Amino acid sequence: MDYMTEKTPPVREDRLGTGIAFGGTSCELRHAQKEGCINLASRSFSQTQGCQFTLSLAIINTLRNAVIIMHGPIGCGSCSIGAVGTSQTFKRLRDPNAEGLIWLNTNLNEADVIGGGEEKLKEAIRYADREFRPETICIPVSCVPALIGDDVDAVISELRGETAATLIPIHCSGFKTKAMATAYDDVYHGVLRNLVRKPKRRLDEQAVRDDVDDLKRKYRDSRTVNLLNVGSMSKQDENELERLLRAIDLNVRWLPCYSNAEDFRYALESALNVSICGTHDDYFIEHLKTLYDIPFVIDTMPIGRKNTARWLLKIAEFFGLEDDARELADKESGELDAALAQFRLALKDKTVFLGGGEIRIIATAEILQDLGMRVIGFKGHHYDQFAEPLYDSLENIDDVIFNVATQQPFEQINLVKRLKPDLYIGHTGGGNLSAKQGIPLLPIFGPSYNYMGYSGAFDVARRISRIMSNYQFNKKIAKHCPLPYRESWYEKNPFHYIKKED
Ligand code: SF4
CATH class of the missing domain: 3.40.50.1980 (Nitrogenase molybdenum iron protein domain)
Incomplete structure (x- = not known):
């Protein structure tokens, strides 16, 4: 991939065949994505867009x-x-x-x-x-x-x-x-x-005397990965992922969020670029491969036990550290499994609807299934190929309803009313609506909370358990703050305005 001579990048509808309108089952959606049919779908009525x-x-x-x-x-x-x-x-x-x-x-x-x-x-x-x-x-x-x-x-x-x-x-x-x-x-x-330029290193006599330091730096860089963070991540998430990679003797540089200009330059000396969310960073790390020959990993998002282990193993494979990564993942997974037992009893068979970025919602579903909860619906901002690896961590997901919609609150409201989930996990902007439906809510991300890695899975379970044990506030909101939609809309199919092709 190389669009560097262009003034602007191509839009994702063209570059990735991204879809922004779909209503059906997860199985149908995956099939439509592979066939390229979601790309042309749109809406005859649109309420809001990003x-x-x-x-x-x-x-x-x-x-x-x-x-x-x-x-x-x-x-x-x-x-x-x-x-x-x-x-x-x-x-x-x-x-x-x-x-x-x-x-x-x-x-x-x-x-x-x-x-x-x-x-x-x-x-x-x-x-x-x-x-x-x-x-x-x-x-x-x-x-x-x-x-x-x-x-x-x-x-x-x-x-x-x-x-x-x-x-x-x-x-x-x-x-x-329309693909935000x-x-x-x-x-x-x-x-x-x-901004991205090779760093200037000293070539004078002093630098020659610093040869040993230079060799040490090169060794350190050969064991350093650039982790591509996202704005919705917290410092706790970063600490957790860094802890896991340090445990297998790798160093970490964080990009792009919270970086300064120098970080981008020194990042060109790292051995590997690692995506945390394919939706967020494929354009960047594919270009770093083309322009600076730095290999990369884009696979799953490290949310949930299986996803975290898989993510860790993909990185370890590049450095020949698979055994260390496997041993670490087994130990962490076992400890987490035991720690989650206290929540499973109360949460078993509770139903959940998830709304947000396609990668985040499917990854988070793994934690919910691990807790014995049932995922009954997804709403993703858009849809493309980067969702595919995340399904491997899920079970019985083919018949689960999937709505692809950037915002479009009217579709969410109709769908949630029909599905009647016990919990809504959603993106900023969607939660206020389902609060008016009287449902307990957990934000799908929060830059102050831990969601990623093993500690993140525990924290999500702990917070769900607390939220579901008492949601009087939302029940009161539902009683006193009605939604603006007419009954006639709820009688219609939530995907009534989605057109299969333009
Ligand atoms: S807020 Fe966004 S869509 Fe509206 S005018 Fe500004 S850039 Fe355009």
């Missing part, structure tokens, strides 16, 4: 020593206000001296739509460089400048010699695609083209 600009910010807002200039009207990315406090906290968990989130907006108005927004962007870049002295300035470009034809790349070329900061344009206008996860490709595209 904006890739805001999803790009999920990575960009975490970068350290960076200023973000959102080029667009003031509303684009304004949701970042909600992340200001947590961003600083999460950054400081990785680097106690890190700055909080610094973002500006070029505030395009009606006059700019006529006259263009390039001058405002120049002014904002000069201001950010002078005022904050960051290492990098990221410039996510929203719908309006893309529509009116602002030449952001030309602006950046003009200012490059003038600013101390590295300038990174991110072309992520919200209207470009294209947002990740947009960020990685900007990072690959503007």
Whole structure:
């Protein structure tokens, strides 16, 4: 894969045949994906859709020593206000001296739509460089400048010699695609083209005297993996995965979230790139293979006992450490199995509906089956080939209903009302709806909680057990806060508006 000569990456509908509309069983969906039939499906009515600009910010807002200039009207990315406090906290968990989130907006108005927004962007870049002295300035470009034809790349070329900061344009206008996860490709595209460079190492006499240190570094790098984290992961998740890899004598570098410019450069010296979520990082690590010949692993997500063991083993195989990894996984799995027994009694046969990213929901289902719970429905933001390896950890999943829908709350509400799950595990934005249906809820991710690895499986079980033992609050919400849909909608098929082809 090499799209580096292009100004923007291709949209996922074209690159991966991603689907955003489906209603049927998991078995039918897997078949449709393999046949390429989900790619053309759409809706004759759509309630809400995701904006890739805001999803790009999920990575960009975490970068350290960076200023973000959102080029667009003031509303684009304004949701970042909600992340200001947590961003600083999460950054400081990785680097106690890190700055909080610094973002500006070029505030395009009606006059700019006529006259263009390039001058405002120049002014904002000069201001950010002078005022904050960051290492990098990221410039996510929203719908309006893309529509009116602002030449952001030309602006950046003009200012490059003038600013101390590295300038990174991110072309992520919200209207470009319905497959919202294209947002990740947009960020990685900007990072690959503007930030990723081989580190400069000293070649002078001192460096020759440092030969031994250099050899040590090279040995360390040959045992180092780049772990591609996601914005929804917590520091506890990172600690857990790092603990497992260190136990088999491997070192870890984290990218891209909470990294700074230097991390991207030194990452080019690692032996292996490892995905945690195929949806998130295939574009990046495939390019690192093409451009810098670094091998990679994209397989399952390390959530649940089987998925974690498989993920660990795939990494270990590359270094010839399979025996060590197997021994570790067996020991951890045995201990976790015993620890989960206390929850199984109360949770056995309880039914669950999961909504969120395709990788995350299928991976999390493994923990639920491990607890003896029954998965009765999935709702995934989109669907593509990266979901396939995750089914290996599940049993009796073929007949489970799968709705592919980015947001589309009306479909979720109808489906959940029919299926009547005992628990809803879902993405931010979906939980408030099912709270109004009086169902206990667990967020599918949370950057303050542990979900991954063995400790994550225990923590998810513990939290489910607590949440399900008392959900009076949701019952009260259901009683006093009715949903806005008419009875006639509940009588219709939840997939009534999905069209098989355009
Ligand atoms: S205008 Fe475009 S980029 Fe801005 S919030 Fe709306 S869809 Fe997203």
